[in-house]
Amino acid sequence: MGSVRKASAWLGLVEDNDERYYDDEYAEGTGAGDQWVTDPRVRVASETAEEQGRRIATISPDSFRDARGIGEHFREGVPVIVNLTSMEPADAKRVVDFAAGLTFGLRGSIERVATRVFLLTPADTEIVSGESAGRPGDGFFNQS
Template sequence: MGSVRRASAWLGLVDDNGDESYYDEEYADYGEGSERGDTWVTDPRVQVASETAEEQGRQIATVTPDGFRDARGIGELFRKGVPVIVNLTGMESSDAKRVVDFAAGLTFGLRGSIERIATRVFLLTPADYMVLNAESKRGADGFFNQN
């Protein structure tokens, strides 16, 4: 009997009858053509979360460019109305500055916004998105005020 099963039996969560046939069935190796071979088929009525998000327009892209040549991909995603998180931590300083300048111009031109999330990480949001900043609300209600 497995340690989890013994612990569950000791806590009274399962019956401790010593029957381990359940585990034999669970870990059995089923080859092709067996009666259990089709049990892992996904129900076609279930829609994958990424497909649902894409249909509803709920996507956020994360881009880690290697150089300035990857800025075009950022621009194409942003023009589609997708918020983009740009991680510049792996880039050289000169190329990172060029990408930030490009992103700033892109967001200005499309009436979006750019916000620094962390050191060398930026969030580009289209005009129809609003970023909620939790830090500005901390001081307002005094919950985190340690005066």
């Protein structure tokens, strides 16, 4: 098919009768044995993450209008990571105030993860810190 014919077919001016790139077997599946073959060392979970309550939402709002999405996920009991690095400082402050009120009202917690990145967790979620509680301050890793 020539380039002019391809362009015309793409624009819908002529019918595209060139079906050599379309694989019917791939599009329709191969029948009963359609399952993906994976490495035998990989264990496939029987339940989805949503059924087990293992979802985390990541939201990078552009303006304060996107704060509603934060609230909707949080009300469903989903922990939310809010990345405010692309926002203006005034709008970012408003979103943090909104998130603080949201977590207070629903008995959750808010924690600063990095500069302008916050983690909102519902009341039934436990945050496990990467620091070892039992490690003494003057132990092996103290290089001072």
